[in-house]
Amino acid sequence: MWIVWAVLAAVSAALVIVLTKAGLKNVDPSLAFAIQAILILLITWGVVLFQGNFSSWKAIEKNAWIFLIAAGIFTSLSTLFSYKALSIGPASYVATVERMSLVIAIVLSVVFLKEKLTWQIILGGTVMLAGAILIALSDQGE
Known part of the structure; x- marks a missing residue:
């Protein structure tokens, strides 16, 4: 649920x-x-x-x-x-970069809450981070 x-x-x-x-x-x-x-x-x-x-x-x-x-x-x-x-x-750029908080939350959850880190979480976090960087560095976000 x-x-x-x-x-x-x-x-x-x-x-x-x-x-x-x-x-x-x-x-x-x-x-x-x-x-x-x-x-x-x-x-x-x-x-x-x-x-x-x-x-x-x-x-x-x-x-x-x-x-x-x-x-x-x-x-x-x-x-x-x-x-x-x-x-x-631009909202689409701000929201994407701001959502890098998801990757930071994964790291903090593993370090401080001792949550389990799986290959799926690592891969998903990497893709999220790469997407945020790609969007942040694009020309239209200036």
């Missing part, structure tokens, strides 16, 4: 890139993210309340808080960097 959620996340992320690029005309990237962040906050807390999970925050362990806060900081930075790149570059 995880694959359905992952595909939905991919489609949503693609829509975010295209819609954000369209919305960034004459709008500061930081302001655009701040506007979207308000909606993110309202929607996610609405889901938590709808699911009845609000009281679960008390059971979150200290280490989990640290990781979640750090992830929140990096989510914000990633989005700010992405929006800045989208404001000055």
Whole structure:
């Protein structure tokens, strides 16, 4: 079932890139993210309340808080960097180069989470990296 959620996340992320690029005309990237962040906050807390999970925050362990806060900081930075790149570059190029994060995530998952590295993961990561480099170095991405 995880694959359905992952595909939905991919489609949503693609829509975010295209819609954000369209919305960034004459709008500061930081302001655009701040506007979207308000909606993110309202929607996610609405889901938590709808699911009845609000009281679960008390059971979150200290280490989990640290990781979640750090992830929140990096989510914000990633989005700010992405929006800045989208404001000055083509969406198809920005999205492709930004998705090099997949290759970085593979490396970090193997090193820090001790996930298994298979030949398929190595090959897939190599192809992703090669594609991102190819697109980044093409003439139309300038």
